[in-house]
Amino acid sequence: MRGTFLALGWAAASAKEYSKTYSFMADRLECEGQCTYCRHAHNQHKWAEIRSKIGHYVYSDPDDDSVLARTEHHQVQNLINWSWTKGVNFECILGIIALRLLSFGYSDPLQFNVYDDPNFGVLDFLDTFNAHSGALDLLTSSWAALLAGGWPVFKQLHLVSKKLIDVMDDRPMKYPNLQTRPNECDEMDAEEDLNYRDAVVHGLKSGEMPALGVHLLAIRRSSGCPVGTAVALLGVALEMIRSRGMYQGSLKDSGNLVYALILTAQDTLNTWVHTKMNWSPFFDMLTTKWPIWEMLSSLACVDSTRPCVTRSALQCYDMLHRESVVCPHQSPQSRSIFVACGEHDICTWPDSFSNLDAKNWCLSHELRAPLKARPWLRELNHDVEERVCSQCGQDGVLRTIFRNVGFREQSPERRSAPFYVEFGARKPGMLNSAVLREFCGWEGVLLDSQPGETPHGGCPHCPGVSIVATEFVTAENIVELFKKYSVPHDFDLLTIDTDFNDYWIWRALLMDGTFRPRVVAVDFNPDIPLHEAKVVRYSAMAEWDGTIYTVGSLLAYALMARAHGYSFAYALEMGSHAFFVRSDLLHEEDVNMPLRFVKKNSHPPDPKQRDFVDVLYDFIPGERVGAASSQDSDLVTEVQRLRRQLQELQGTPAVPNDRRSNGPLSPGFTVSAATSFFEGVRSLG
Structure with a gap:
């Protein structure tokens, strides 16, 4: 349509959020449609595992006939069968849709026509398809949210589309009403449209997409079939992500260009769909020759090894030589499928679905550092991220770190459990220390100024809130607070997560030197480029306002940590959490590992336009513990x-x-x- 450029400009300039334009079709107490919130952690864990398993399966080689592939196929088939069990469809609706789409993508898409009616028509198929899967309702929700969520639904719709086209091409045909109906959208295309379509199809297969100008010309010309215009808009978004380092960022940031392109593409198709009084346009979308589903699949955040609408590709940076380097880490194998972070209220152990056993999962309190350290940081990748009770993948990362460095030495007279300190601790059930406290027998201290309260929905009566000490932590009082609560000077785990003054609080602890935890976990700002060392301006009573103006960059933390005898270990690929280990616990090869980072545009802009403080020379390499080069x-x-x-x-x-x-x-x-x-x-x- 000729007005697409105007629509694009409007979408980029408008202030409306995706939730006010398109929203998912359900909201449940236990898990909502996108499955980012669950009341109990065990359901959060279950659906994260399902998402990872079917995502890996959908994107795997269909010709792989190894024992592992056959085992995976059997597991996925059991999940598909379970998805049709009565009562499970309200627990995580998007997950159920994804599972049921597998039924249509890997078998006859007309299998649910139990009467085998030769006059089975287009609307009959679409009604049956939507009644059993909910996929067409899903397509009226936010594409931007679906792309960011990590579920492989667009790849699955591509598979359903291929299956349906194959069935329609069969001779003889049982369903003439499907076979004889032309694709009304494709029929509107001119020769220029067909040439552009062929170029995009070839680009998706070869990995060399048409140049940005080709997509822009297609938008300006406007394809006869509105699906073609949507493909061109998505082509621009893909170019922005892969070649120009631009990402969608927060779904509340409607001024982001990638967000605007996706929203405009969806508006383009939505307008066309509403010209019909029934489901028929969705049939054309499922049988079109335009690669709409492949384009959306290319944009989706389903793979931790490639950029997508909310994140960059993995980057590594040598902070000593101030240059980007090739990441030396091993590539992920078992959990390369991206899994989003999520909220829950109560730390509960995963049920038998996951085959996880707390006794075997938790590390022995007698575990100590090996006499001779071995290099192991190169082994850390997305595979170690596991969420049992943590908000993102912190549980698995911390378990892996302590498995390699052990717990603090203790005197024979006093044997005690590993010790943690964590603040802010507003929702104790999803903290780094939650699973350690609830199931692994750790001891520790939780601090927060408002236990049980959060800006996005608190839980004042949740288990654990009563043990949180009400303290407003600042750089000025942190050392005295540790003394007040009898924190051991060499305790095991410190987590700093106030969302604002984190850098300055840790700085105060390091400068004082009284307390030397073995492992430190901090929130960092993934919106700041990896080569910049910037932090918020310190203000003792300040709190985060939800914008980009928060905490500090990964390089800022790493320079400060190195100067005080700590080494960077890992940063989450699906969150904004970094982990540092005391350097004396590491092999010398691990002490100067490059920073490992996935850039994200996680937060909306700061309307106050506040400046960050540049701390690049606050702790320069020559001031670190040990000899300087x-x-x-x-x-x-x-x-x-x-x-x-x-x-x-x-x-x-x-x-x-x-x-x-x-x-x-x-x-x-x-x-x-x-x-x-x-x-x-x-x-x-």
């Missing part, structure tokens, strides 16, 4: 020379202590002279 020493010398020049220009005396003096960001809290130096340069500019 000549290159690091040269860098230190150069920074000190520039600092002296700045002080001379400002008429201020040189300060000998480079680490602890100068430049308060707020009353009573000081930062390093290097940060003050950077702020001074900014003010001169």
Whole structure:
């Protein structure tokens, strides 16, 4: 349609959120349609496992006849059979749709015509198809949300489409009313449309898609079949993601270009669908020669090894040499399928569905670091991410880390369980420490200013809320709070998750030096590029407002950690959590591993347009624990020379202590002279 450019501009400029335009068709107490919220963790775990299993199956090689593939096929067949069991369809509706689509994609799509009627028509098929799967209702919900959710529904619709076309091409045909009906959308295409369509089909097969200008010309010309125009819009979105590093970001950020392209493509088809009074346009969408489902499948976040609408491809960065490098880590095998994070209220152990046993899953409290450390950080990848009670995949990552570094040494007179400290702890049932506390016998301290309350729906009466100590944690009081609650100086796990001052709070602990946990987990800001060391400006009583202005970049944490004897270990591929291990517990090959990172545009813009503080020289490599290289020493010398020049220009005396003096960001809290130096340069500019 000729007005597509106007529609695109409108969608990009409008303030409406996807939930006000398209929404999923169900909302249930136990799990809602997208399966991002469950009351109990065991259902969250179950549907994450189902999503991973069928996603891996749908994208696997159909000709693979190995024992493992046959076992996987048998497991998936059991899941399909279970999906038709009475009563399960309300637990996770999108998951049930995905399972039932497998019935149509890997067998005769007309199998549910029990009467084998030769006059079985288009509308008969579509009514039966939707009644059994709900797929057509699904297509009226937000494509943007479906693409971000990790379910392989668009790949499955592609398989259903291929099956249906194959059935229609069979000779002789039992269903003439299906076979003789032409695709009314494809018939509207001109020769230019067919040439563009062939180019896109070839690009999807070869991996070399048409250039951006080809898609834009197709949008400007507007294909006769509206599906073609939608394909062109999605082609632009795919180019933005793969070649230009642009992602959809928050679904509430309607100004994002990728979001606007997807929304406009869906609006284009939605407008056309509403020109008919029945399901027939959906039949044309299922039998069109336009690769609409393949395009949507290419955009979907179903694979942790490739970019999609909400994330970049995996990147690695050498923070010593300040350059991007090839990731040295092993590739994921068993869990490469992306699984989104999710919310739940209560930490409950997965049922028999998962074959997980708490006794075997939890690590022995007697586990100690090996006498001779071996390099193991290269083994960390998406496969280790597992969510039992954590919000994302933290449970599996922490289990793997402690399996390699063991727990703290204890005196023979006092044997106690591993010890954790975690704050903020508003919903105890989905914390890093939740499964450790509830099922693995760990001891520890939970701190939060508002236990049980969250901006997106609290749980004041949930189990565990009563044990959370009500404390507002700041950089000024963190050390005293640890002393108040008798935290061991060498405890096992520290999790910092206040959503705002995390960097500054950890900085205060590191600078004090009293407490040296073995492992530290922190929230970082995945919206900040990997080569930038930036953090929010410290304000003791500040709280996150839901925008991009939150915590700090991964590089900022890593530089500070390295200067105080901690090494970067891992960052979640499906969240924004990073893990650091005390360097003395690691093999020397693991101490300087590159940062491993998946860039995401996770949050809407900051309407206040606040500046981040650049801390690139706050803890420079030469100031780290241990010997500095000549290159690091040269860098230190150069920074000190520039600092002296700045002080001379400002008429201020040189300060000998480079680490602890100068430049308060707020009353009573000081930062390093290097940060003050950077702020001074900014003010001169």
